[in-house]
Amino acid sequence: MKVRIALDLVGPMALRREGEGVSLPSSRKTRALLAYLAATDRPARREHLCGLLWDLPDDPRGALRWSLSKIRPLVDDADRVRLIAEGETVSLDCSDICVDWRRLREVAGGDVRKVGSEILEAAVAPEGELLEGAEMRACDTFQGWLVAMREDTRRWQLTILRELVGRFAEQQERREQALALARRWSALDPYDAIARTTMIDLLRSSGRVQEAEQQRGAAIRALDAAELRVPGQLRTRIGPSGASAPANARLEGEPPLYQQVRFCMANDGTGLAYSSVGSGPPLVKTANWLNHLEHDFDSPVWQHWIRNLTQYRTLFRYDERGNGLSDWNVHDIGFEAFVDDLSSVVDAAGLETFDLFGVSQGCSVAIAYAVRNPDRVRKLVLYGGYALGWELRDTPDEVAMRRAMVTLTGTGWGRNNPAFRQMFTSLFFPDMPPHAADWFNELQKVSASPENAVRLQEAFGKIDVQDMVPRVVTPTLVLHSDKDAVIPFSSGRSLAAAIPHSQFVQLDSLNHLVLEDEPAWLRAASAIRTFLETEIQSGR
Numbered sequence: 001m002k003v004r005i006a007l008d009l010v011g012p013m014a015l016r017r018e019g020e021g022v023s024l025p026s027s028r029k030t031r032a033l034l035a036y037l038a039a040t041d042r043p044a045r046r047e048h049l050c051g052l053l054w055d056l057p058d059d060p061r062g063a064l065r066w067s068l069s070k071i072r073p074l075v076d077d078a079d080r081v082r083l084i085a086e087g088e089t090v091s092l093d094c095s096d097i098c099v100d101w102r103r104l105r106e107v108a109g110g111d112v113r114k115v116g117s118e119i120l121e122a123a124v125a126p127e128g129e130l131l132e133g134a135e136m137r138a139c140d141t142f143q144g145w146l147v148a149m150r151e152d153t154r155r156w157q158l159t160i161l162r163e164l165v166g167r168f169a170e171q172q173e174r175r176e177q178a179l180a181l182a183r184r185w186s187a188l189d190p191y192d193a194i195a196r197t198t199m200i201d202l203l204r205s206s207g208r209v210q211e212a213e214q215q216r217g218a219a220i221r222a223l224d225a226a227e228l229r230v231p232g233q234l235r236t237r238i239g240p241s242g243a244s245a246p247a248n249a250r251l252e253g254e255p256p257l258y259q260q261v262r263f264c265m266a267n268d269g270t271g272l273a274y275s276s277v278g279s280g281p282p283l284v285k286t287a288n289w290l291n292h293l294e295h296d297f298d299s300p301v302w303q304h305w306i307r308n309l310t311q312y313r314t315l316f317r318y319d320e321r322g323n324g325l326s327d328w329n330v331h332d333i334g335f336e337a338f339v340d341d342l343s344s345v346v347d348a349a350g351l352e353t354f355d356l357f358g359v360s361q362g363c364s365v366a367i368a369y370a371v372r373n374p375d376r377v378r379k380l381v382l383y384g385g386y387a388l389g390w391e392l393r394d395t396p397d398e399v400a401m402r403r404a405m406v407t408l409t410g411t412g413w414g415r416n417n418p419a420f421r422q423m424f425t426s427l428f429f430p431d432m433p434p435h436a437a438d439w440f441n442e443l444q445k446v447s448a449s450p451e452n453a454v455r456l457q458e459a460f461g462k463i464d465v466q467d468m469v470p471r472v473v474t475p476t477l478v479l480h481s482d483k484d485a486v487i488p489f490s491s492g493r494s495l496a497a498a499i500p501h502s503q504f505v506q507l508d509s510l511n512h513l514v515l516e517d518e519p520a521w522l523r524a525a526s527a528i529r530t531f532l533e534t535e536i537q538s539g540r
Helices: 028-039 046-053 060-075 100-108 117-124 140-168 172-188 193-205 209-225 293-297 303-309 335-348 362-372 396-412 419-428 434-447 450-461 489-498 519-538
Strands: 005-008 014-017 020-022 083-086 089-092 097-099 260-265 271-278 282-285 314-319 354-359 377-383 476-481 503-507
Touching: 005 100, 028 046, 028 060, 028 089, 028 097, 028 100, 028 140, 046 060, 046 089, 046 140, 060 083, 060 089, 097 100, 100 117, 100 140, 117 140, 140 172, 140 260, 140 271, 172 193, 193 209, 193 260, 260 335, 271 293, 271 335, 282 335, 293 303, 293 314, 293 434, 303 519, 314 335, 335 362, 354 362, 362 377, 377 519, 396 450, 419 434, 476 489, 476 519, 489 503, 503 519
Parallel strands: 005 097, 282 314, 282 354, 354 377, 377 476, 476 503
Antiparallel strands: 005 014, 014 020, 083 089, 260 271, 271 314
């Protein structure tokens, strides 16, 4: 359909007819009314419009009629009425008006991964905030609407910018475009560590080392001022050659590890952070309680696991929704969303077949994915897992204790005093040295908000994949600590008993996940490597 009228709402408001600019009414309230009608999907009552802009003792309905008379010649034609004012309602027919804000909403509201780059670029081309200069402090209702609309606009812009930067960063000929878009991404969300590190990496790879170092300093200052954790990648100074020190040191004589953090979208639009590190066939680790891609990379809990697995595998990890570097402000925190997060990450990473490593509640996510996608999962490793969440498997006393912990989480999680988080540390790692316990206490604080920590625990309690377990056809290795206080040893043993042709390894440990200085660590690492390497040699 030919577009005769174009209305720009993002940035300075502008109107064009047949490509020619048209002067807008001088009245700010009339321009605001036009914008409001263009962004509204259904007829608005005159009473509402009066309250929006003219809730005064004089004649608000007269003011509304006057403004409508100024808008009508801008949008109507002799053969087409677009401004419809019938009875008590008013609406603007935008079916043949190109409204940039509507185009942005439509594109960002779908699956941006399936949208062509040209369409994404066009949708995000208008820069600036919605209706620049349109603030009316005396009109509280309109001002509240404008603030909410601007936040939606910013969120949609971020969704598209993330996708485009991810695409263009991998194409040498489009690196400059990727950098320009990454700058916009960082400006729109200055506290997004992924945006900052992506822009700095692009600057560094293009040889702009000095600017990369300046941006790194600015990012640290911004995050410090906001009392947000500064990722290890930003703490590392960029040298004259453009290289930076590794975030994770390896054993003496081994090459350093560099993890690449990327961003993708789940099917419901949730932003997910994932990383890859190492070399060899792909091994995907599902998310668990709690993860933070940057924090885990340097941690006493995960460092030895990452170092060992990447000796013979390319390890893919991700932060699930509501957690770590992934989006925290999410509507759905539930099991099916967790499975979709895994599916979205492996698709974004371009993995056709891979080995899958589940830990804790990640085991149930891995089981569901493997049952639904048996041709994509080559081998399955399940550590410290279960088929039934705590609300379904535990005794009444244990369920009552868990619910009390959930209540305490909501009231004490975000406090500077780590005592509330220490109860989780003591359950997960009762045999952990003090310095490592301090790290795990801090991990919990930076990985999730109190609200999300509660929602995640409640979601874990409702997990039920019991019917799926016998349907696992993927070769499976199950490991479980025999004195695990978080997930009963019987849960792991039951998984192994129900999965056909699975192997089971009992680990002598008090900890939910074995630490590097435990004898059980060598047993676990050896069992996993032997299991996966045998598969590589002999095939499925």
